[in-house]
Amino acid sequence: MLSREENETLTRVGPGTPAGELLRRYWLPVAVAGELTEKNPAKLVRILGEDLVLFRDLKGRVGLIADRCSHRGASLSYGRVEERGIACPYHGWLYDVEGSCLECPAEPAQSRFHLTVKHKGYPAQKFIGLYWTHMGPKPAPLIPKYDVWARRDGRRKIFIQPQLDCNWFQAMENSVDPAHLQILHQNTAMKGRTPVNTTRGFTDDIEQFEFYESAYGIMKKRTYKSGIVDEHPLIFPNILRQGNGTQIRVPMDDTHTKIFIVRFFPTEGGRIVEEEGDPPVEYVKAYKDPPDAVHPFTHFRMDEVQAQDHMAWETQGPLADRTHERLATSDRGVVMLREIMKREIAKVQQGLDPLGIVRDAAQDKMIDTKLEESLHGPETQHQLRIPSREARAGV
Ligand code: FES
Ligand SMILES: [Fe+2]
Missing domain, CATH: 2.102.10.10 (Rieske [2Fe-2S] iron-sulphur domain)
Structure with a gap:
């Protein structure tokens, strides 16, 4: 549970707000x-x-x-x-x-x-x-070369998500909340398997969740009872790297967020792709009907992973009130993210660079976010099926 003041500190994005000033230290896509x-x-x-x-x-x-x-x-x-x-x-x-x-x-x-x-x-x-x-003080840092954005042995495709009508931090907390995958997405991300019951979903597939901090964010690790390990990071402060892509959440204001997804599709045999112009773009159809209404005056589709996530994030409220929540042990990733946010906000307030800022051209190398491991993971293989066809069509 947070105090009202802590909640404001972590979420509001306008000029002069603590989180807004933190976000202004990073490069953000705008269009x-x-x-x-x-x-x-x-x-x-x-x-x-x-x-x-x-x-x-x-x-x-x-x-x-x-x-x-x-x-x-x-x-x-x-x-x-x-x-x-x-x-x-x-x-x-x-x-x-x-x-x-x-x-x-x-x-x-x-x-x-x-x-x-x-x-x-x-x-x-x-x-x-x-x-x-980059909306922060000059000189601006460099745009970090995360593998999804910088690898040359494949092609990229951009997906523009329907506008998310809630605060950006609700989406970020979700990125360190691994327990929801087996429950919220039990009918969409589990390849048609039938759960023991709808309450538990596939929770019993999981042996344990772990979190650790990296040079650019928080690594989330799921160990399945089958022995499979799935690790992917939250890239601080506003990106989820999952499957073959990055989901970049850009706050438009306190209660609206634009989400750019950049996916990477490797070529067969690691062939290098020469520059071919801008990646293709797909505008994802609305998850809501009507698309511009907010809960409870709209209806969410629940037939896709992303639609389910948007439902969960938006129905927490335009800006979730965390003064009444009941955090449990499975929320420890959320707690960790909030603590890191507070620590990094304090650094910005002292005039220091926050986590993951790259300034030095000598350090401007490709940053490994464990994309390669994810490309061979079960979820990503599913995502790669369509693109390998698209790749031939110039994706
Ligand atoms: S020139 Fe007069 S309002 Fe812009
Ligand atoms: Fe999700």
Whole structure:
């Protein structure tokens, strides 16, 4: 159980909040690169409680700047994109990709007024078919080379999940909650087996759960009575590495989360794949009906693992109230994550880098998240079946 204050500390993401400042130390994906087109060169994105516009100017430079115009607040996402940047639709104030104001057209010809305008801007970097940003203090660190993102002996595919209408930390706690797999997912992830009963699901398959901290997060280890061991990490603070992919949870605000899944499909025989352009993207159909309603005014599909997870996370509430929960021994991974969050928040407050930040180019090597072991695990083999066909079609 947490106090109200602890709950706020671990979950809220706006500027100046403890978790929000922690999250601002990491690179976060904001949009699929292919979503910026000639026809639609600007896109409104909400991230960590801030409304921003991602745009590509006619010279091909990409920027991410505050959406609300510094003049009188109209949305720049309706702006006109030109060679020098994006011009506000209302009175034409022109901003470049860094947010510098280049012109205020209705001011007198010799006016230097635009030089006094400070408009917020963040870096935008393209990586594995996504635009990423870093909203923390400069200099920004490097984007870590996790194996799923950096391996060259295969192809990647991006899946965009339906918007999750709850706080990001509910999804992260789920990533260190291995007991739920055998119960919540008993009819979807167990290959058609029949459980002893629906209460226990497949709980009795498990010998034990263990957790240990790694250089980039928490490793979760399930040992089955059959002798099979399944290990995969929570990459701190907002990523689950599971099966053949990473599930990157990006808080839009305190009660909405965007989830990007990047999956890796190895080639046969470890053949290296030369750069082939951006990975293909699939937009996953809604898990809810109606898709934009929240519990209890919506109905979740329960026929897929991810749909079941979204149900569990969202029905805990838009921002789960942890002042009334009853944690049990099987929640020790959740407790560990909260403790690490508190410790890393304290580091950020002291001006230090939190867990997993890579700055030194010499240390910028591929990071082993035990993907190789997962690729041979029973769950991943299932996930790889479709893609090996897709791989031939250029996935
Ligand atoms: S509100 Fe943007 S230029 Fe006036
Ligand atoms: Fe799950």
